[in-house]
Amino acid sequence: MKNLFAILSAVVLTSTLSLSVSAFAPGGAADTPAIESFSTWTQFASPDTQTPAIDETGCLDYSLAKIAVRYNLPLDGADVFDTSYTYYTEFVEEAIHPAYTKAVYFSEHFAPLVRFEEQVPINADTASQSWEQAYEYCHSLQGDIPRAFVLEMHTASGSSHFVAVESLDPVQERLYLYDSGDRFSEYLGDSVSQSRGYHVESIYTIKILTVPGDADGDAQITLSDAVLLGMLLMHDTKYDLRYDANQDGLLTAEDTDYITRYAQYTQLSAEGGNASIK
Secondary structure (H helix, E strand, O other): OHHHHHHHHOOOOOOOOOOOHHHOOEOOOOOOEHHHHHHHOOOOOOOOOOOOEOOOOOHHHHHHHHHHHHOOOOOOOOOOOOEHHHHHHHHHHHHOOOOOOHHHHHHHHOOOOEEEEEEEEOOOOOHHHHHHHHHHHHHHOOOOOOEEEEEEEEOOOOOEEEEEEEEEEOOOOEEEEEOOOOOOOOEOOOHHHHHHOOEEEEEEEEEEOOOOOOOOOOOOOOHHHHHHHHHHOOOOOOOOOOOOOOOOOOOOHHHHHHHHHHHHHHHHHHHOOOOOOO
């Protein structure tokens, strides 16, 4: 394990020290369920309407936390129905370690559900070229195994910024984002990303091997998964991580209830026009 961390740390950006959880202050979204508002979490105190916990140095923490909610990755001390403040602070406590590269430690923490795959450099002269190359790379990996992507970018001011990819639009050839900056960018190439000078420098790729609660294997948690699991539970169904939505080691009606609650939130998000789970 130590050798794995050493090798990957040589090719992936080394993590910086995070604020201790005790130093976090609640933001405007602190009391909303994580599953309800995660897609629009922002990291700064101002504007703070979507800030669950004020972590001004945690844009990569936020990107990884959004991936954890999106794919229902289990924490010991919280789940996606807890408040955003509870979930985010617990996530930083459990899944982020200052001694290791964040994306690597995240993947090891949630193994065997996910696996860190690679960090790929994007060599482009202009910001728009970097957006095109980033889309082409992410699109090339679309297939049977879903992947989560985190973009490492530099802004016009020279600062670093990390953003998780929410979805790909093959028609417009766009990457939609789970941004967490103080000015929310919907997709690479929109007015906000242009004004901030987002320039993609590299892409972290994480394979999503199992989504707890995704009974039909389409990498989403929907009401159809609850129906399928309900039917499976009527028979002598062998334990499978996909069916164990609440990750308690058992297959019971509580898992179908969990899936139903999760799916209701994501369906409302899609209908409301927010950054939806896809």
